[in-house]
Amino acid sequence: MSVLYLVRHGQASFGTDDYDRLSDLGKEQSRITGRFLAAQGIEPDRIVHGEMLRQRQTAEGLLEGMGLSMDAHVDSGWNEYAAWELTGVLDDVDPRAKHDSKIFQGELERGAARWASGEHDEDYTETYKQFTSRVERALDDAVAAMESGQTTIVVSSAGAIAWTAARLIGGGFDQWMAFNRVTINTGITKIITGRGGTSLISFNDHGHQDPKDATYR
Template sequence: MSVLYLVRHGQASFGTDDYDRLSDLGKEQSRITGSFLASQGIEPDRLVHGEMLRQRQTAEDLLEGMGRSIEAHVDAGWNEYAAWELTGVLSDLDPRAQHDSKVFQGELERGAARWASGEHDEDYTETFTQFTTRVDRALEDAVAAMGSGQSTIVVSSAGAIAWTAARLIGGGFDQWMAFNRVTINTGITKIITGRSGTSLISFNDHGHQDPKDATYR
């Protein structure tokens, strides 16, 4: 069997002028995650991340924590959906959402339900169906690139990882949202693939992080 480890990026910079970069804590979370993976004897044959800065930075710090240097492959299929676009089209968006992460989460879920309904596709640069289709394709490509017994680390974001997990257990929007809501920064999701297919083994494992440093943005 081959193993795929999906790692959510470290804490980004919510509430600042540029969310798409790691905070100091996010960088440390990423290094700790790399050190943990190395301590488990995990030596990836391949590293993949999306195009987003926070994903690339996480991959770099993760490798630093592992004490390894391997070429990273970029796959835009692992990019996150445009969260601010989902909330931005809400005519009655709570203004506190820009700086209050709890308020933002509620507004995001309301926006996501509107997005996934398929009734307002013209309002979005990427529809929900297009998002799930590209994430499905990214998973298939990551699996296809592995030889027997190999392992790959993919650094992505909550939405893409949550959709992958939901898909593998036969879930849809509701399961995706439930997973998306609880995905922790640098949480590790483990997937195995072999003759019997591709299966979800664990989701959002974050025991390697100090509980006081657990973050969701």
């Protein structure tokens, strides 16, 4: 069997003018995660991340923590959906959502339900169906690239990782949203693949982080 680890990016910069970059805590979370993976004897044959800066910075932190020097592969299929677009098309967004992560989460879920309904596809640069399809392709590509017994680490974001988990348990929007809601920065999701297919083994493991440093954005 081969193993695929999906790692959510470290804490980004919510509430600033540029969310797509790691905070100082996010950078340290990434290094801690790398040290944890190395301590578990995990030696990746391949590391992949999406195109987003926070994903690349997290991959760099993982490698630093693991004491490894290797080139990462970039796959845009692991990019996150456009969260601000989902809330931006709502008529009555709570203005506090820009700086209050709890309020933002509620507005995001309202926007996601509208997005996933398929009734307003013209309002989005990427439809819900297009998002889920590209994440599924990225997963299939990551699995296909591994030879038997190999290990790959993928750095992505909450939405893409949550959809991967939902797909593997045969779930849909409700399962996706439930996973998406609780995904913690640098949480680790483990997937195995072999003759029996591709299976979800664990989701959002974050025991390597100090509880006081656990973050969701």
